[in-house]
Amino acid sequence: MKFGRFLEARMKPEWRGEYVDYKALKDLIKQAAAETEGLGNGVSFSPRTTSLTVSRGARRGAEERFFEKLEAEVNKVNAFTVSGVERAKKRLKGLQERVRSNKDGRDTEALLEDAKGIGDDFLALEKYVNLNYLGVHKIVKKHDKLLPHAPCQQFYISHLHQQPWVQGNFSNFLVHLSNIYSLLRGDTTGQKNEDDAQGFVRSTTKYWVTTDDASNVKHQILQHLPVFQYNVEGEDQPDSQLINSVYLDNTSLELYHGRLDKRPNALALRIRWYGNAQPPPSCFMERKTHRESWKGEESVKDRFTLPEEKMVPFLTGEYNVEQARQDISAKAKSPEDVDKYMAMFTEVQQAVDSKQLHPMIRTQYMRTAFQIPYDATVRISLDTNLTMIKENPENGPSCHEAGRWFRDPTVPLPRHELTRFPHAVLEVKLSLPEGQKAPEWVQSLLASGMLTEVHKFSKFIHGTSVLLPDMVQAVPYWIDDESIRKSIVQSSAPGGPPTSSASRGAPSSSSMSLHAATAHKPRRRTHEDDELTHPLLGDQPTLQLIQRRDESGEGGGKGWGSWLDWYFNSRKAPSKPKTAPRTTPMRIEPKTFFANERTFLSWLHMAITVGSIAAALLGFAGTATKSKKTGEQATDNLVEIIAMILLPLAVLMCAYALMVFVWRAQAIAKKQVGYIDDRFGPLGLAAVVTIALTAIFIISVVDFTLDLISKS
Numbered sequence: 001m002k003f004g005r006f007l008e009a010r011m012k013p014e015w016r017g018e019y020v021d022y023k024a025l026k027d028l029i030k031q032a033a034a035e036t037e038g039l040g041n042g043v044s045f046s047p048r049t050t051s052l053t054v055s056r057g058a059r060r061g062a063e064e065r066f067f068e069k070l071e072a073e074v075n076k077v078n079a080f081t082v083s084g085v086e087r088a089k090k091r092l093k094g095l096q097e098r099v100r101s102n103k104d105g106r107d108t109e110a111l112l113e114d115a116k117g118i119g120d121d122f123l124a125l126e127k128y129v130n131l132n133y134l135g136v137h138k139i140v141k142k143h144d145k146l147l148p149h150a151p152c153q154q155f156y157i158s159h160l161h162q163q164p165w166v167q168g169n170f171s172n173f174l175v176h177l178s179n180i181y182s183l184l185r186g187d188t189t190g191q192k193n194e195d196d197a198q199g200f201v202r203s204t205t206k207y208w209v210t211t212d213d214a215s216n217v218k219h220q221i222l223q224h225l226p227v228f229q230y231n232v233e234g235e236d237q238p239d240s241q242l243i244n245s246v247y248l249d250n251t252s253l254e255l256y257h258g259r260l261d262k263r264p265n266a267l268a269l270r271i272r273w274y275g276n277a278q279p280p281p282s283c284f285m286e287r288k289t290h291r292e293s294w295k296g297e298e299s300v301k302d303r304f305t306l307p308e309e310k311m312v313p314f315l316t317g318e319y320n321v322e323q324a325r326q327d328i329s330a331k332a333k334s335p336e337d338v339d340k341y342m343a344m345f346t347e348v349q350q351a352v353d354s355k356q357l358h359p360m361i362r363t364q365y366m367r368t369a370f371q372i373p374y375d376a377t378v379r380i381s382l383d384t385n386l387t388m389i390k391e392n393p394e395n396g397p398s399c400h401e402a403g404r405w406f407r408d409p410t411v412p413l414p415r416h417e418l419t420r421f422p423h424a425v426l427e428v429k430l431s432l433p434e435g436q437k438a439p440e441w442v443q444s445l446l447a448s449g450m451l452t453e454v455h456k457f458s459k460f461i462h463g464t465s466v467l468l469p470d471m472v473q474a475v476p477y478w479i480d481d482e483s484i485r486k487s488i489v490q491s492s493a494p495g496g497p498p499t500s501s502a503s504r505g506a507p508s509s510s511s512m513s514l515h516a517a518t519a520h521k522p523r524r525r526t527h528e529d530d531e532l533t534h535p536l537l538g539d540q541p542t543l544q545l546i547q548r549r550d551e552s553g554e555g556g557g558k559g560w561g562s563w564l565d566w567y568f569n570s571r572k573a574p575s576k577p578k579t580a581p582r583t584t585p586m587r588i589e590p591k592t593f594f595a596n597e598r599t600f601l602s603w604l605h606m607a608i609t610v611g612s613i614a615a616a617l618l619g620f621a622g623t624a625t626k627s628k629k630t631g632e633q634a635t636d637n638l639v640e641i642i643a644m645i646l647l648p649l650a651v652l653m654c655a656y657a658l659m660v661f662v663w664r665a666q667a668i669a670k671k672q673v674g675y676i677d678d679r680f681g682p683l684g685l686a687a688v689v690t691i692a693l694t695a696i697f698i699i700s701v702v703d704f705t706l707d708l709i710s711k712s
Contacts, residue, residue: 388463
């Protein structure tokens with residue numbers, strides 16, 4: 001579809017005259033191209049000097065009129081955007097006054113509808129900005145294509161980024177809207193949720209969100225959870241906060257590979273600070289310890305505070321335990337706090353010294369958090385503008401050599417020493433009592449089609465694998481996703497790709513290693529790649545993408561799959577709303593499949609044992625029939641009856657084992673929760689076995705009684 005028709009199909013009808021006049025600009029470009037062709041040499045004549053008193057003449061070229069028209073269109077978009085934001089703020093202020101006056105709560109439903117309407121209009125304005133921004137990109141690209149002798153794209157896009165309607169930050173609008181929803185819900189009152197109570201099941205899931213959907217996702221969430229405000233002072237505070245995290249590792253990337261493989265007790269050490277201050281007055285030393293969730297264990301994250309001036313001495317060991325105890329004793333509330341602080345201080349410093357850890361990768365992003373202050377049942381965070389930075393420059397001293405714990409901001413940052421992640425990252429944390437499902441609005445958000453689940457996504461792992469490709473021996477499974485490929489290419493150094501260490505080292509047991517046949521070969525260059533390549537990217541993807549379907553069974557066909565879904569899901573909640581299928585990379589642990597297979601083989605072992613006993617009894621009954629004597633007919637019938645009871649039981653066990661194996665395998669592949677929970681199947685099978693054994697016992701007693709009577 002041509003962009004002009006694309007723009008017309010998506011523009012708001014009542015705003016039709018406010019969009020960039022793409023067709024008129026395109027016609028001016030064609031006129032300019034025709035004019036340059038008429039000159040013969042392809043370059044329009046323009047004097048190299050000008051005069052304040054000599055007129056240039058009334059006639060202007062089409063290219064001049066193009067730039068004049070383009071600048072007028074950009075100014076038009078800017079004026080409309082600013083006025084649209086001002087109108088939305090006035091409506092929001094009026095709604096706030098109405099909410100405060102609604103003390104009896106009679107107009108709550110109407111106020112909620114008005115709040116949603118204001119939010120929807122703000123999202124429509126954002127869509128308007130995005131469409132015009134894309135339109136300007138397209139038109140200057142077409143200009144350079146038809147007029148290659150006078151390229152303007154690079155300059156004009158830089159000029160465009162300085163426009164208020166592109167550069168402006170209106171996130172405080174969402175904060176005010178969130179406050180209105182909080183007042184209408186009554187979030188300011190309530191009892192604290194005892195999150196550490198027993199019986200709670202904690203789950204954390206991570207999703208990718210496209211930049212186009214980020215504001216829409218925020219709007220959906222703040223209707224149910226308030227925006228966490230980092231600074232309660234000031235009315236026009238933004239909805240997000242800048243977070244920097246410097247991750248420590250050694251030259252063998254021991255911590256990276258441990259986290260990638262999900263080894264038990266794998267560590268991640270990072271130095272984190274909040275806000276724009278650089279360096280910050282104080283920062284947090286955080287430690288994350290991985291634990292196996294399938295064992296019923298939970299990963300642990302703990303941290304302690306250090307002043308910025310103490311960070312380098314802490315990493316080098318000059319700031320020792322006794323000095324730290326003296327400093328913390330004056331600030332701690334109790335001796336228990338001192339002991340806890342010193343225990344972690346000692347453990348982290350020993351890990352830094354023994355593993356020779358130093359700053360390697362920094363992650364930087366803006367975080368918007370959503371949570372009811374007194375309730376930790378549902379906590380959501382959205383990280384945008386995610387950037388990973390290499391802490392040790394290639395053409396300069398490392399942090400260790402320079403006596404720093406983060407990169408010197410005065411040292412230039414080449415493009416191949418940072419990578420900009422193209423998506424926002426949404427993290428959903430649920431703390432629910434066992435057996436309780438997530439709230440309906442959370443389920444609707446997850447099924448909205450705006451989220452793409454990426455199991456165990458890690459900013460640290462992604463940044464390390466992209467920025468240090470020569471040092472990694474394995475890469476995460478999501479590296480091959482097509483949506484992030486361009487960002488990886490842009491982070492590569494100019495020239496041919498170096499030989500990746502992944503093709504030399506042994507691959508990780510639980511992660512996707514680089515394709516040995518293509519990791520070290522230069523990738524075919526395209527016009528989009530220019531002269532950039534990256535050793536993580538080969539000609540063939542190493543990851544198979546799983547096509548996700550909605551749980552209503554669409555696209556699944558008939559047969560085993562639909563029948564099993566009916567059986568196992570008939571006792572569960574109704575299916576989620578239908579959404580468009582998404583192609584999502586999924587990491588499946590091999591041990592999960594093997595566990596399902598071991599369970600299947602255990603059932604088969606029991607079924608074969610029961611069947612073998614039944615077959616042996618039938619063989620015994622056949623042998624006994626040949627030499628039977630008068631009065632032994634009852635014994636022969638008993639053996640045959642027992643065998644005929646046990647054989648169907650063995651067949652039933654085999655059928656059940658196969659059915660459950662297939663169902664669980666499908667659920668594991670689709671990343672569906674609850675695939676281990678079949679509460680009625682084992683109980684039903686146990687009941688059948690009990691009935692069969694009881695019948696055998698009764699028949700044996702009857703046969704024994706008849707045999708005694710016949711002998712007497």
